[in-house]
Amino acid sequence: MQIRLPHAGIVLLVGPSNSGKSTLLKSMIEKKEILPSEVISSDDFRVLVSDIEFIDWRDRPKDEADNLMDEYQTISREAFSMMDSVIDARARLNKLTFVDATHLHPDDRKRYIALARKNNVPILSIVFDIPEEDLLSRDAGRENPRGKKRIKQQFQTFKREKNYLKKEGYMSVYLIREHDNLQFIRSKNPV
Numbered sequence: 001m002q003i004r005l006p007h008a009g010i011v012l013l014v015g016p017s018n019s020g021k022s023t024l025l026k027s028m029i030e031k032k033e034i035l036p037s038e039v040i041s042s043d044d045f046r047v048l049v050s051d052i053e054f055i056d057w058r059d060r061p062k063d064e065a066d067n068l069m070d071e072y073q074t075i076s077r078e079a080f081s082m083m084d085s086v087i088d089a090r091a092r093l094n095k096l097t098f099v100d101a102t103h104l105h106p107d108d109r110k111r112y113i114a115l116a117r118k119n120n121v122p123i124l125s126i127v128f129d130i131p132e133e134d135l136l137s138r139d140a141g142r143e144n145p146r147g148k149k150r151i152k153q154q155f156q157t158f159k160r161e162k163n164y165l166k167k168e169g170y171m172s173v174y175l176i177r178e179h180d181n182l183q184f185i186r187s188k189n190p191v
């Protein structure tokens with residue numbers, strides 16, 4: 001599959017945990033198809049604002065799990081607020097930015113569609129449509145597993161949201177299952 005990248009704009013990666021978003025971006029950086037500075041990742045921004053890489057609330061008593069989830073949400077709010085400022089600045093400067101987060105909730109995606117419109121740059125989405133059993137088996141092999149419950153919830157949300165993506169207003173929506181056969185064609189000229 002060929003994926004056409006604009007000269008400037010926003011590329012929204014959409015997919016549950018373990019769908020391979022960061023892995024694809026890492027391989028694109030290694031192949032020098034994109035610059036490391038063109039990737040804005042929610043995981044990196046959580047670390048930047050809080051020093052915390054991962055919060056694990058699985059198998060904790062309910063009160064403790066609720067507190068940890070609250071802490072994670074507070075950190076995430078701060079992280080996304082910083083991320084959005086950087087993405088906004090990059091759009092104003094006519095840069096291309098890949099946003100690496102799950103983007104499973106419509107409000108999160110709408111924020112970037114509005115941001116792209118405001119700055120007059122295109123927005124496209126790369127959607128990772130990976131079977132639930134693959135997401136779960138990759139999670140089990142991960143250093144910091146997200147946990148079955150969370151992956152299953154994310155997969156259900158993804159299954160529902162997948163149907164709406166095409167109508168949300170992207171320049172293009174690329175639905176991918178594997179990323180080995182992807183070919184990126186990058187426009188050199190401002191469009």
Ligand code: ATP
Pocket residue numbers: 015016017018019020021022023024043101102138139141142143179
């Ligand atoms: P998150 O949203 O949690 O950051 P992600 O979608 O960015 O997840 P990755 O971080 O790219 O997912 O990958 C998560 C795990 O799945 C890693 O252990 C990675 O090696 C594995 N993985 C990713 N893509 C593939 C693939 N195509 N085949 C097998 N394993 C994969």
